[in-house]
Amino acid sequence: MPNSSDPHDPAPDQDLGAPAAPYALDRRRFVGYVLGGATLVAAADLVLVEAPPASAEIPTAPQVPELYDLNDMLTDAARPTANLITVTINADGTASFELPRAEVGQGITTSTAMLIAEELDLPLEKVTVTLAPARPELLFNQLTGGSNTTISTYTPIRVAAAVARLALLEAAAIVLGDTVGGLVAKGGVITAGDGSSVTYGELAAKAAVSGDRAVEVELKSEADFTLVGRPTNRVDAVAAVTGAKDFTTDLDVAGALPTMVCRAPTLNGTPVSVRNEAAVEAMPGVTHVSQVSTGVAVRAETFGQCIDAVRALDVAWKAGPVAGESDATILRKLRAAQLPMPALPSTPLTQTVSGDFTFYFRSNSAMDTNSAIADVRPDGATIWAGLKSPIVAQQQIALRLGMAPDKVKVNVVTAGGSFGRRLFFDAALEAAEISQKMAAPVKLMWHRADDARVGRGHPMGTCRVQATVLGNEVLAFNQSLTCVETDFRHGLGEIITAAGADLPAGVGNLGFAETIFALTQEVPYDFGAVVQTLVETDDRFNTGSMRNIYSPDVRVAGELVVDKLAAKMRMDPYQFRRKFQRNPRLLAVLDTVAQAGEWGRSMPAGTAQGIAIHKEYKGVSACLVEIDTRPATTGRQIRNAVTGPRVTRVTFAIDVGLAVNPRGLEAQMQGGINDGIALALTSSLHLRDGHFLEASWDNYFYTRQWNTPPDVRVIVMPSEETVPGGAGEAGVAATFAAVACAYARATGTMPTTFPINHGQLSFEPKPFTPPIPQSPTDGLELTS
Amino acid sequence: MPEQTFIVNGNRVTVDVEDDVRLLWVLRDRLGITGPKYGCGINVCKACTSHINGKAFNPCAVPVGQLGADDEVTTIEGLPDQVEPAQRGDHGLHPMQEAWLDRDVAQCGYCQPGQIMAAVALVNRVSAEGGTITDADLDTIRNICRCGTYTRIREAIRDGAERM
Numbered sequence: 022m023p024n025s026s027d028p029h030d031p032a033p034d035q036d037l038g039a040p041a042a043p044y045a046l047d048r049r050r051f052v053g054y055v056l057g058g059a060t061l062v063a064a065a066d067l068v069l070v071e072a073p074p075a076s077a078e079i080p081t082a083p084q085v086p087e088l089y090d091l092n093d094m095l096t097d098a099a100r101p102t103a104n105l106i107t108v109t110i111n112a113d114g115t116a117s118f119e120l121p122r123a124e125v126g127q128g129i130t131t132s133t134a135m136l137i138a139e140e141l142d143l144p145l146e147k148v149t150v151t152l153a154p155a156r157p158e159l160l161f162n163q164l165t166g167g168s169n170t171t172i173s174t175y176t177p178i179r180v181a182a183a184v185a186r187l188a189l190l191e192a193a194a195i196v197l198g199d200t201v202g203g204l205v206a207k208g209g210v211i212t213a214g215d216g217s218s219v220t221y222g223e224l225a226a227k228a229a230v231s232g233d234r235a236v237e238v239e240l241k242s243e244a245d246f247t248l249v250g251r252p253t254n255r256v257d258a259v260a261a262v263t264g265a266k267d268f269t270t271d272l273d274v275a276g277a278l279p280t281m282v283c284r285a286p287t288l289n290g291t292p293v294s295v296r297n298e299a300a301v302e303a304m305p306g307v308t309h310v311s312q313v314s315t316g317v318a319v320r321a322e323t324f325g326q327c328i329d330a331v332r333a334l335d336v337a338w339k340a341g342p343v344a345g346e347s348d349a350t351i352l353r354k355l356r357a358a359q360l361p362m363p364a365l366p367s368t369p370l371t372q373t374v375s376g377d378f379t380f381y382f383r384s385n386s387a388m389d390t391n392s393a394i395a396d397v398r399p400d401g402a403t404i405w406a407g408l409k410s411p412i413v414a415q416q417q418i419a420l421r422l423g424m425a426p427d428k429v430k431v432n433v434v435t436a437g438g439s440f441g442r443r444l445f446f447d448a449a450l451e452a453a454e455i456s457q458k459m460a461a462p463v464k465l466m467w468h469r470a471d472d473a474r475v476g477r478g479h480p481m482g483t484c485r486v487q488a489t490v491l492g493n494e495v496l497a498f499n500q501s502l503t504c505v506e507t508d509f510r511h512g513l514g515e516i517i518t519a520a521g522a523d524l525p526a527g528v529g530n531l532g533f534a535e536t537i538f539a540l541t542q543e544v545p546y547d548f549g550a551v552v553q554t555l556v557e558t559d560d561r562f563n564t565g566s567m568r569n570i571y572s573p574d575v576r577v578a579g580e581l582v583v584d585k586l587a588a589k590m591r592m593d594p595y596q597f598r599r600k601f602q603r604n605p606r607l608l609a610v611l612d613t614v615a616q617a618g619e620w621g622r623s624m625p626a627g628t629a630q631g632i633a634i635h636k637e638y639k640g641v642s643a644c645l646v647e648i649d650t651r652p653a654t655t656g657r658q659i660r661n662a663v664t665g666p667r668v669t670r671v672t673f674a675i676d677v678g679l680a681v682n683p684r685g686l687e688a689q690m691q692g693g694i695n696d697g698i699a700l701a702l703t704s705s706l707h708l709r710d711g712h713f714l715e716a717s718w719d720n721y722f723y724t725r726q727w728n729t730p731p732d733v734r735v736i737v738m739p740s741e742e743t744v745p746g747g748a749g750e751a752g753v754a755a756t757f758a759a760v761a762c763a764y765a766r767a768t769g770t771m772p773t774t775f776p777i778n779h780g781q782l783s784f785e786p787k788p789f790t791p792p793i794p795q796s797p798t799d800g801l802e803l804t805s
Numbered sequence: 806m807p808e809q810t811f812i813v814n815g816n817r818v819t820v821d822v823e824d825d826v827r828l829l830w831v832l833r834d835r836l837g838i839t840g841p842k843y844g845c846g847i848n849v850c851k852a853c854t855s856h857i858n859g860k861a862f863n864p865c866a867v868p869v870g871q872l873g874a875d876d877e878v879t880t881i882e883g884l885p886d887q888v889e890p891a892q893r894g895d896h897g898l899h900p901m902q903e904a905w906l907d908r909d910v911a912q913c914g915y916c917q918p919g920q921i922m923a924a925v926a927l928v929n930r931v932s933a934e935g936g937t938i939t940d941a942d943l944d945t946i947r948n949i950c951r952c953g954t955y956t957r958i959r960e961a962i963r964d965g966a967e968r969m
Binding site for chain 2: 322
């Protein structure tokens with residue numbers, strides 16, 4: 022299980038004899054710590070990098086919650102080394118590290134292990150990276166989001182590893198009777214000039230010290246990297262392909278029996294009473310039935326018996342806050358909330374090019390549904406879940422349970438996908454409440470229908486664009502996004518900023534939203550006066566930061582209008598982008614996809630290419646796709662499926678700066694490509710009469726094998742940059758935009774609603790009472 | 806409570822559980838065999854894909870009472886034993902698993918046991934019909950991967966087919 026915890030916090034009264042905060046000496050020289058203990062523990066401060074700009078924009082905290090007050094926070098913050106991250110050298114010669122981030126498939130345990138192996142000159146297989154439990158002392162530094170993990174941890178992790186390496190060399194110098202300068206460390210063995218040697222494992226205890234001490238280290242030069250930058254397979258791949266990789270519902274926690282929740286027929290409806298509690302409690306395998314804030318929870322020997330019990334429950338419900346609402350009514354509200362577009366210069370010679378686009382609700386829908394294990398006792402609680410903001414999860418769970426935060430242990434489990442979903446901790450909070458109410462450990466799992474209908478997703482919105490053209494120049498470019506609120510109430514991962522985001526009347530969350538919008542959105546072209554605005558309007562839905570947050574919609578609207586501008590100027594879309602882009606790295610990725618993807622090649626009628634660019638997460642990307650909209654393709658008949666137009670070929674180039682693991686980066690782009698295709702063509706939620714209709718993977722049409730391009734090429738560009746950018750989300754926006762542009766060119770009609778098939782419902786909705794479907798019984802007739 | 810007896814990964818097991826409990830939950834919640842994953846419970850996502858008597862099936866859609874004492878269920882945990890030791894690769898695994906490793910297919914990994922079990926059955930079926938894997942064959946796979954690893958899955962299946 023990936024959650025053993027030993028944070029090596031030193032006693033608070035230890036005198037370090039060193040500055041409380043390490044400081045950067047020059048680009049590669051840093052101060053870190055050797056911490057006291059029985060084996061070698063090396064540490065670095067997580068704030069060794071420049072603080073992310075978002076932290077300067079935090080809304081002022083309105084009040085301090087009762088159970089975790091300012092004194093608690095100051096005590097945590099004052100402990101001089103409590104906020105350090107540590108690399109431990111073990112007696113068997115391995116190194117271990119607890120990463121204060123969540124692995125959800127993006128490959129950060131692999132890239133982190135590579136950084137440590139590189140700096141320690143240790144084989145990759147001798148580095149073990151696990152996920153740290155919630156560590157409140159890390160404050161803002163335990164949030165996995167914004168594609169920020171590698172950007173923010175690249176230097177601190179290397180410093181911690183470099184401190185360990187130096188301590189090992191110093192210990193070896195004594196053992197081998199040589200100077201540090203005369204020693205060579207390689208493969209976990211340190212060799213002296215006379216050929217004598219000692220292993221890291223033998224040195225682990227000898228290099229340990231009784232008190233903490235600060236040391237100055239020099240990081241390896243990027244030019245000397247032998248592992249970082251080399252395509253490397255994932256460290257968890259064998260576990261994944263053998264079924265040994267454990268997700269939350271795979272964990273065997275004593276007494277934690279399967280638990281599910283019966284939910285209201287309307288979105289976020291609440292239970293009033295249960296009419297047949299005793300009858301359901303008497304069903305086979307059922308141990309508990311409890312009414313909780315979100316529904317009626319059942320606990321049973323198997324999840325199958327939970328499904329039976331949920332379906333048997335007869336519950337009186339209070340309707341949810343969007344009862345009666347549908348896509349059409351929400352769209353009317355969005356239209357009413359739109360700000361007037363700024364006036365554009367009007368002269369006899371200027372012309373206006375505009376676009377008005379609608380984007381429907383989408384689900385981030387990880388394969389591993391919301392799940393959590395909770396064991397709540399009168400004197401404390403333990404939680405296990407895939408959590409990207411575990412500190413605020415711990416704090417909010419403590420509030421819900423009426424316990425002090427230090428009585429709530431929150432373990433972070435590797436998750437089966439996130440796409441933003443696990444920034445929130447809905448299942449962990451719900452499981453804690455259920456466990457407390459039942460006075461029994463629970464293994465809570467959301468049904469797929471719950472996940473689609475009640476889970477979080479990307480809000481619906483409109484995006485309007487207008488540009489002013491004079492001759493062959495663009496004088497102005499205005500873009501205005503109006504959407505249902507994106508929930509940022511996880512704050513920056515701890516309760517202070519989360520409370521700031523939860524200020525009344527949406528003021529706090531809107532401040533966050535505006536900040537994130539302002540910090541992520543840009544128009545990557547020289548278009549004169551550029552204005553981008555965001556209006557958020559409705560806080561009744563379960564939303565959150567879905568992979569790439571605002572960018573997919575903003576960039577689709579922008580790039581479709583860019584194609585219109587090119588047409589207005591009678592320019593080729595690729596040449597137009599070449600002319601107006603304003604970044605040499607962008608130009609390089611654009612030229613690369615145009616060449617590798619054979620831009621402009623002759624294509625049959627009904628098929629076309631589309632091209633788009635994007636800049637975010639300190640990286641740049643370009644995508645060229647080919648789409649087939651001919652009837653023979655769109656008319657393909659596949660059982661319970663959406664076929665429609667098919668993207669047949671994708672050429673994608675990314676310059677992410679230093680690519681720690683190019684193979685992992687390529688994988689993230691391939692995934693983002695499939696997301697972009699889904700957003701453009703097939704995947705959305707339909708709101709009708711107060712609930713989302715989708716309840717199955719054959720309703721919510723994420724890209725499937727029959728939709729995925731048979732020909733995908735991802736090019737990882739050599740980069741001038743020496744530091745890494747973000748990878749997890751960078752593949753989505755340019756792909757979505759390129760697919761939309763290709764579709765417009767293939768059909769001769771610019772699409773204005775997304776996904777393009779949203780207008781027709783391609784499935785028979787499942788019932789809302791009972792809220793989840795029964796499992797079929799015909800599996801033995803369907804073998805293949 | 807009825808006793809259910811069948812063979813799983815080469816071992817005959819007996820479990821006390823009602824006839825109508827779907828095999829997925831018997832495997833996961835009662836026997837602790839967690840390779841087959843839950844993704845929908847209605848035979849759509851295919852994350853629980855395993856083999857019964859050598860053919861792909863989805864245990865979420867099979868009441869355990871339908872199994873006989875000699876029915877052989879193979880989950881991802883038992884896949885390596887389906888080939889002779891000499892056929893196993895560097896990691897001691899089935900050729901399809903080895904192809905998966907060489908292509909570094911998995912991202913979050915949640916759907917991957919089901920993907921691999923579906924891939925092995927597909928290759929067996931196509932090769933029994935005397936063919937080789939085509940794009941059209943790959944397009945028939947219904948297993949969902951929300952991480953979007955489809956590109957590498959397609960490469961790995963072609964690779965694995967050659968090794969099988």
